[in-house]
Amino acid sequence: MEPRMDRTCTAFAGTKMVASGDVLQVALKVKKYLKDDGKENVLIFDDITSAPVELDLRGTVEAVTKRFESLVEPEDKKAGPGRPKLGVVSKEVTLLPQHWEWLALQPGGASVTLRKLIEEAKKKNFAKDQIRQAQDAVYKFMHAMAGDLPNYEEALRAMYAYDTKKFKKMIADWPKDIQEHILKVGREALANVK
Numbered sequence: 063m064e065p066r067m068d069r070t071c072t073a074f075a076g077t078k079m080v081a082s083g084d085v086l087q088v089a090l091k092v093k094k095y096l097k098d099d100g101k102e103n104v105l106i107f108d109d110i111t112s113a114p115v116e117l118d119l120r121g122t123v124e125a126v127t128k129r130f131e132s133l134v135e136p137e138d139k140k141a142g143p144g145r146p147k148l149g150v151v152s153k154e155v156t157l158l159p160q161h162w163e164w165l166a167l168q169p170g171g172a173s174v175t176l177r178k179l180i181e182e183a184k185k186k187n188f189a190k191d192q193i194r195q196a197q198d199a200v201y202k203f204m205h206a207m208a209g210d211l212p213n214y215e216e217a218l219r220a221m222y223a224y225d226t227k228k229f230k231k232m233i234a235d236w237p238k239d240i241q242e243h244i245l246k247v248g249r250e251a252l253a254n255v256k
Contacts, residue, residue, distance in 0.1 A: 075102040077237035112202035196251035
């Protein structure tokens with residue numbers, strides 16, 4: 063995954079956390095780690111999704127810094143037509159003819175109606191979505207970093223059963239940095255203690 067400059071990430075060398083913070087901070091710390099101690103591969107994870115993050119660390123510290131700073135879009139950047147300040151993005155939506163007919167009859171047209179429906183669904187499902195996203199993030203991270211550790215499958219079952227007490231017991235013997243990161247990214251998924 064390309065780094066998202068609006069998110070934080072965390073880097074691991076083996077089971078040891080070597081950096082955490084915004085993309086540039088992590089890139090510079092990982093570059094230093096690889097130069098000084100780097101005997102192990104470093105895996106970097108997005109702190110929200112646990113998707114792997116790929117960082118281009120070639121060149122000098124200055125070159126890396128310049129590369130990542132160029133990814134940050136200036137706020138006063140001249141934008142194209144449309145509603146750039148709202149972040150409107152044009153994509154294709156495929157619907158059945160009766161859906162298009164209904165949308166055409168709505169005040170404001172299809173785009174306004176679809177945005178309203180989406181916002182309503184987001185509000186209605188917010189808590190469930192947060193839990194599901196946190197569970198997905200924990201699963202992805204555990205799959206990558208803890209798949210060979212004892213009680214891996216039992217810990218996953220406990221998480222999906224919302225049994226936080228059992229989950230914490232199952233991961234209690236795991237490396238401390240891995241435990242702490244799981245609890246950080248899984249905060250929403252692990253909030254309901256049985």
